[in-house]
Amino acid sequence: MNNLSGLARNQRSANRWGAIVVALTMIVAFGTANSAKAAPDLVIINGSVLTMEPNQPRAAAIAVEGGVITHVGSTRSVQAMIGPKTQVINAAGRMIVPGFIDSHMHPRAQFDELGPYGRLDLTPEAGVVTRADLYAKLRAKIAVTPPGRLIVGTRYQDDLIGGHPTAAELDAIAPNHPVILVHSSGHRRSVNSLALKAAGITDATPNPAGGAIERDATGKATGIILESVPGFQPLYDTLPQPNATDELEAFRREFRMFLSHGIVGIGDAGASPEKVEIYRTLLREGLPVRLYAMISSSSIDWLIANRTKPEWQVPGLTLNAVKLFHGNSLSGRTALLYEPYAHDSHYFGIPPRLRQEEITALVRRVHDAGLQAAIHSNGDREIDMTLDAIEAALKANPRADHRHRIEHGSVAPLPILKRMRSLEVGLAPHSYILNHGEKLKDFGAARWDHIEPNRSALELGIPVGGNSDHSVSPPIVMQRIESLVTRRARSNGQVYGPSQRISVEQALQTYTLGSATLQFEEDTHGSIKVGKKGDIVILSADPRQIDPEQLETIKVDYTIIEGKVAYRRAHGGLQEQFGWFGRSAP
Ligand SMILES: [Zn+2]
Structure with missing residues (x-):
């Protein structure tokens, strides 16, 4: 008994034990009836794998069985596992990373812009x-x-x-x-x-x-x-409304686009019950992308009433978070600041719609319901008010591992980040200097080194989730990575706040394990590790070996979700392909 419980503890804490457990399970499942070892459904060989796991950061090959990664190692070790039904992808030296998770975005129906429903x-x-x-x-x-x-x-x-x-x-x-x-x-x-x-x-x-x-x-x-x-x-x-069939097709178009950028999971930052219903329909028909729906605070009653009902237990859909607003916009230059904007000494931004006591009460309600609060805040003054609200909720009702998160947190000098760290708050910062850098002019050069503070946040150990805030910036993951690495605006070539640049590996980390952590999914997703879901992306080139300003030119060749090909780019004589299949329970 002692031995067993000791083993169980070790299994939870160490990688190698995870491998042993999987191996033992396979023996139990197949050992008596079938002496042959179960072969993986999919293997990827001859790759350059960046696992995001410190214990085994690099590998060459991966095996996936039943949607779960069963082996990470050398090509030779994985080749030995290939059975008659195993799908084999030869990565031919290409870079392999975990599937991307865009932790804050706003999916929308994609209609023809000149058609009756198009914008x-x-x-x-x-x-x-x-x-x-x-x-x-x-x-x-x-x-x-x-x-x-x-x-x-x-x-x-x-x-x-x-x-x-x-x-x-x-x-x-x-x-x-x-x-x-x-x-x-x-x-x-x-x-x-x-x-x-x-x-x-x-x-x-x-x-x-x-x-x-x-x-x-x-x-x-x-x-x-x-x-x-x-x-x-x-x-x-007064606008004409699309019928349900057209609307679903417009959403399918949107999700196919996400798959083509390697996106296997998204955080919808402000979903309505109607939108979640669309997601449920898409998931039931086989949408392979996971959806972490942060429900708009105006629908909090709906969320509390429905999240545990059987009809909302849909594999691939998580109803656990509320999206709140406390503050305004960075690129819109409406965020409320302690000191005036650089272009107008009388302008501090626009005060948030809610007073302090109102946002405090709202956060408390989310907190007490056991939900995660994802709070949009951009200006330093707004973020402090938001942190005051979180601090008050934690004081009144201490709760371990709440993972409340600040969405954007754009103008965040070190004292604010340290406050976030001590309150154990996560951060989903913008990654759009490439697209919108010039809009930072009005904040003044002195602020640039604490705007979109990715580097400082990572150094402090704050969980940081990669995201596009689509359609504020495009959900093209490699373009987002380029922006995080270079912080150079395409419009004028200027670098804004170079001290907050992060490395390619760090940027990839935010878009994988970082996002998974913001969504309570780090035990099952976000890295290439035995026992985790087989969500994998194969890139056309190694992002560490390329001029950082060319990062966006790297293409996603394969998006693999739970060991199945959800997207394959037309390349090397292969046709473009999308996979639409059901997900297993988490
Ligand atoms: Zn947003």
Whole structure:
């Protein structure tokens, strides 16, 4: 008995014991009925494996059986296991890493932008790098949209197109359609006069709590709306709605795109019950991507009432966290700061919508329900208020391993990070200097070395999760890695805060084991280790052997989930392929 319990303890604590347990299980399962050893379902050989495991950081080959990694070692040792039904992938020297987990993003239905449900994509990836590009797209949409119907554009980048479009400019192009163009931050909108009118906003409308209506020197509303200004929802409600079939297909398109970037799991930072229902449908039909749904705080009652019900026990879906907002935007330059912004000595950002006692009560409610609080906060002043709320909850109701997390935590000098560390709070920082670096100008150079503080956070031992905040920045993982490593803005070539650069290995670590830790999944996911799920990515080149500014050129050749090929890039005579299969229980 003593021996057995001692063995059990060792099994939990050491890698090699994990291997032995798996081997023993196989003997039990196959030993009597079938003397032949079970062969793996999949082996990958001749690779350069970065495991993210300190005890065995490198390997050449992996075996996966029943969705679980059963062996990590040399090609010779794995080759000996190959059976008649084993799928063999020869990595031919390519780099193999754990599957990527994007710990904070916002999946959306991908519709044709000129179709009836489509919104204009105003990102540089979609070809908008000048004001003329933006207006050409707007004109094209006007040409196919009935007069009077709302036109929505998303993710324009003010620094590329020469500032935020004004109502007067938009009126000249769109006199007969209400227009709402959402900034890349998601925290500012440029709207025309018809949209202002429909929202009931006049020059005399006072600024609501948590938002602002920009005015010119004469007091006239410019059409630029900061943060939450109510009144626009009825306008959105007039848009035609896609049927359920079309919407599901648009989400499938989105998830296939994620798979093509090596993404095996995502954290949806603000899912509604309706969206989670879509996820459940997709998972039941075989979506292989795992979904960690952080439910919007407005639906906390739904979460508490439903999370333990049988109909919500769906393999691949985790309902454990609440997404809260306390604060505003970095790239939108609305985050609340202790000291003024560099471009305006009277501007500190926009105060959060909730007062301290309100956010404290909300965090307490999440905490007491045994849930994880994932709280959006960007400015130093906002983050401190959020940490005050977490501290109060922990004091009133101490709870081990709560893993509450700060989403973004963008302007975070060392004292704030140390506070996070002592409260055992995780961090999902932005990784978008490559796309939005120029927007940091208004924060002043003195702040750059503690914006997106990836390096300091890792050095302090804070769990850091890699993420895109898609569609704030693209979910192209290798582009995110490039940004974390270089911190160089593509628009102007400038490096912002070089002291916060991290290495390729560290960046990969945040996107694998780091994200898994934020999602309580580090025992089953996030590294290549015997006993963990067989979630594996094969890259076209070694990211450590390439000019860091070329990291984005590295492609994902294979995305493997639980030992099955979920995506294969067209390469070396192979066709592109997507796998859609059910997941096993965690
Ligand atoms: Zn977000």
